[in-house]
Amino acid sequence: MTLLSVRGLAKSYGGRRVLDGIDLDVAEHEVVVLIGASGSGKSTLLRCVNLLEDLDDGQIVLDGVDISDPRLNPDIARRSMGVVFQSFNLFPHMTVLDNITLAPRVVHGVPRPQAEADAQALLARVGLPEKANAYPDHLSGGQQQRVAIARALAYHPRLLLLDEITSALDPELVGEVLSLVRDLATTGRTILMATHEMGFAKQVADRVCFLDEGRLVEQGPPSQILTSPTHPRTRQFLHRVIEAGRL
Structure with a gap:
């Protein structure tokens, strides 16, 4: 069952296109991990899903309800989502x-x-x-x-949104937080998260989505995206990640 459906999501700041027609589905009990360079749109996507940002275009459906409908009270929609920044x-x-x-x-x-x-x-x-x-x-x-x-x-x-939750932590504290998320994932939580922790994504994700310049360039199981991606931009990004020792 699809719990979250995003269609044609677009968002700009000051004339700069931050999200450019994102289409994304998240099934119930699925763990979807967003990866990409800083500024690729990961955090903005999560903030739009949580209705913390106004959409320029597109639709967000959560559990069968169009929560992007401006007639809907966003606070009611947010009651179905937990978010950690x-x-x-x-x-x-x-x-x-x-x-x-x-x-x-x-x-x-x-x-x-x-x-x-x-x-x-x-x-x-x-x-x-x-x-x-x-x-x-x-x-x-x-x-x-x-x-x-x-x-x-x-x-x-129903849906847990996690936005780079280890980026503000000292390296020795990262493991304890990721261990908790790993435990949550094994209990069937539906999670959409952005992270720079590629090794963690490889272990926990059901699906990895690579974002670049506001577009969802490539998605698939971590075994495919993180080891043998098909898109040149994904390969370039992961090459840099490997050089930095983060995968």
């Missing part, structure tokens, strides 16, 4: 528990005792059960990103 975006004045329970309580009307019980279960799942009453600035970057993922999962989203 490069920066952690945790509220510094709130404890970890309050950060995770805020949306379920305020947006979804979950009673506080249930929201807190669910949050404690999520903290155990991400390996931080003892950090419920800690404040974000008392956590490492990797711990903050794991809390951000727990927060994104707190309202049981």
Whole structure:
């Protein structure tokens, strides 16, 4: 079953075409990884899917609903999506528990005792059960990103969007966050993520999509895209990745 369908998605900033007619389907329980050079449109695509950016053209259908319809309240559509960005975006004045329970309580009307019980279960799942009453600035970057993922999962989203979630981390913290995403992938989560971690993409992705200058140039299973791509631009990009020791 197709959970997300993107058709003809276009977006420009100041006359510069950032997304140029993107067509993309994501099946339920599928892990789709977006790769490409910085500025290729990966983050903009995720922000458009989450309706954080206005579309210049195109259509986004989530679970059979055209969420790009301007008559639709975008906040309603976002309730079906969890999103984690490069920066952690945790509220510094709130404890970890309050950060995770805020949306379920305020947006979804979950009673506080249930929201807190669910949050404690999520903290155990991400390996931080003892950090419920800690404040974000008392956590490492990797711990903050794991809390951000727990927060994104707190309202049981159908689709999880992950935007370069390890790019702001020190190298030694990258592994703990990617390990968590790997665990989520094995439980059947539907994930659309952008990453520069090619080795991780090779291990976890059901499908890899290469973006270049706002176009989806090539897509397929990681065994094909990352080892024997057909498009010259994909081969050039991966050659540079290999030279940098990232694949």
